[in-house]
Amino acid sequence: MKKFADLIRKLDSTTKTTLKVKALTNYLENATNEDRVWTIAILSHRRPPRPVNTTLLRQWASELSNIPLWLFEESYHIVGDLAETIALVIPNSTGKSDKSLTKFLSEMIALKKEDDDFKKKYVTDNWRKLNYYERFVFTKLITGGFRIGVSQKLMTRALSKATGIDEDILAYKLMGKWDPNTISFEDLVLKENASDFLSKPYPFYLAYGLEGDVSNLGSVDDWSVEHKWDGIRSQVIIRDNEVFVWTRGEELVTDKYPEFHPFADQIQNGTVLDGEILPFPKNEIGTFKDLQTRIGRKTVSKALLEKTPVILKVYDLLEWKGKDLRQRSFVERRAILKDFINNINAKDLPIYLSKIVNCNSWSEVAAERNRARDMRSEGLMIKRKNSTYQVGRKKGDWWKWKTDPLTIDAVLTYAMRGHGRRSNLFTDYTFALWNDSGEELVTFAKAYSGLTDAEFRKVDAWIKKNTLERFGPVRSVSPKLVFEIAFEGIAKSTRHKSGYATRFPRILRWRHDKKIEDANSLEDLEMLIPM
Known part of the structure; x- marks a missing residue:
């Protein structure tokens, strides 16, 4: 686990593809075959079922760190990532663990059938023994939400460098149904099969x-x-x-x-x-x-x-x-x-x-x-x-x-904090349009891109001064700001309150020149649906 956590630290500390491939290649050249298989599985989205729900993890982390649950929740909303929040608030480790990545994952698979008391002891004991990055990775594996900015294609490239096997062949080998808990590295990667070449596609x-x-x-x-x-x-x-x-x-x-x-x-x-x-x-x-x-x-x-x-x-x-x-x-x-x-x-x-x-x-x-x-x-x-x-x-x-995108003017009604470098700013927005009577604003789309950093900071400051209610990480705001929203397509939908679903919505511009009375209606939105 130490080596895998160190790999994640290196991957997480750079945005350069060459450095990520180098770190991953070095790891794959030196890891045990069992850990190689699990690393490939994790980075190709074949994670084991989540053994503990996140509500319990938040409660246990709050208790172990000796902070109120409400403060933990507020910290979580600021950080934007549960595993990172837990890794930060848990006291520094007093012990150490030499268990392999494979051992941890086999324990997590077995953990699913245990009762909550057993799960709590297992999780908290490991939190105490692991350092920050090990704790972060351990919790990521527990939650099943392992996203670290490494695509399967990048992982395949590194595996190709480590093994000398063609990337396209590896891409095929890693597709389909295989169980990292039972398959060997030899059978998954090294063994040559005529079918590997039979299905080989061309680069697009x-x-x-x-x-x-x-x-x-x-x-x-x-x-x-x-x-x-x-x-x-x-x-x-x-x-x-x-x-x-x-x-x-x-x-x-x-x-x-x-x-x-x-x-x-x-x-x-x-x-x-x-x-x-x-x-x-x-x-x-x-x-x-x-x-x-x-x-x-x-x-x-x-x-x-x-x-x-x-x-x-x-x-x-x-x-x-x-x-x-x-x-x-x-x-x-x-x-x-x-x-x-x-x-x-x-x-x-x-x-x-x-x-x-x-x-x-x-x-x-x-x-x-x-x-x-x-x-x-x-x-x-x-x-x-x-x-x-x-x-x-x-x-x-x-x-x-x-084609030019479809556009409509909508009112900002709700906001959430963003993620990553925007975790301290409210940058994820919900927009609404007027109903047919023009008396009520109805939510129709969410968007979190399209503004400059300076504009996001201005909107964030406005949101903090104009919050009406709080619902966990969500804030409802005074309906005063109008934005032009662009999207690629629209269709009727029974799953959405407005009755419509938009494709790839994003903010086109902040309409400083418009009041909310000038925003469009659901009827205007329906007019954009192709006949």
Whole structure:
């Protein structure tokens, strides 16, 4: 545990990716195989079930530190992280522990079935024995909320450096169902399997957001234009009569989309398709809200498959008949892709070609962009016709030209403190709009980004002077400030008090020029929903 806690300290003390990879690589080279497996599990979100609820942890920490619970709660709201608060308030350790990370985690798994008295003694005894960072890590593991600014991709990169195994192969090895409590490092990482290479995806090519006037790209004849679909970017791989579905986030999600399983029997082996998974209720493209009913589900019921089926909207072909096509031009790849789609249309598969929009001028391109919301897309993709399929985000050949965000003027009604460097400021806001009668403000969205640091400080000072009530970490404030809120989409929702759900809400600007009477209404919000 000491070595793992020291690793977390190093990771937590820098924002530089190179330093994080170096620290993690060094740890993985020197840790025991058992601790390696658990470290991989923790950093790829495979933590054991939480054995103790946070209410009890707060009570026990308050007692052990000999401070009133209300003061602990206030401290927690200021710090913004429960494990860090506990690590800070518990008295300095009087003993030490030489138990390994694996030993601690096996004890935590067994702890879940014990009674509260046993749990209290176990937790408090360990708090007394561990130093600050060990105590912090121990509590993070107990709570199950282990987020330390290390992505699975970064962890995979470090593991690749430590073992010499290709990152893409490791990404596949670490996907799927495996139990860190039973699997060995040899079986998980070192053992070579032919299937590791069978499912290997290609690195995704990512576009840059278009800056400035679109005509700055030069002649429109050099570019290909299509819609930017609002779904889940994915690669669908058909090799050796098997299908593998990867998301851009390097998650293998084959089992979550059974609609694509027939591809194995009806699409030629050695095919890799790049496209977007889209919801397709009633045989038309749905909203991202529809797709969210499928995301995160461990199992997909027959009823859900019927209510929210999905399709693959394909816009590129990376491998064909087992040959890598990425160095061919975009128009060459598209020509092969178009023939491929035409040949399988009769097979009634849920796969559609993302059509090229024929535009003879940039003004026609702009007009097509204005149709994006009617098409259920986010805007346009503009790709150089002679471009190869590159790796990662490269500037110059692929651009995304998203639609302007929807905006509405809303009233600040509630606030919470932020996290990290903003933990001492009220920066997480709740906004409201007028109801149809114009007599009541109804909550409709939360946002915590968009203002400058100076503006956040000014709003924070105002909130502290204009608080009406306190509800734990939440403060209700006098409804006086108006902000312009931007968001990417809107849909009706029975889960929200307002009756509407917005996508990616953020603050566009503080409307010093408006009074709350000038704020918009729920009726105005409904007018923004695409027909």
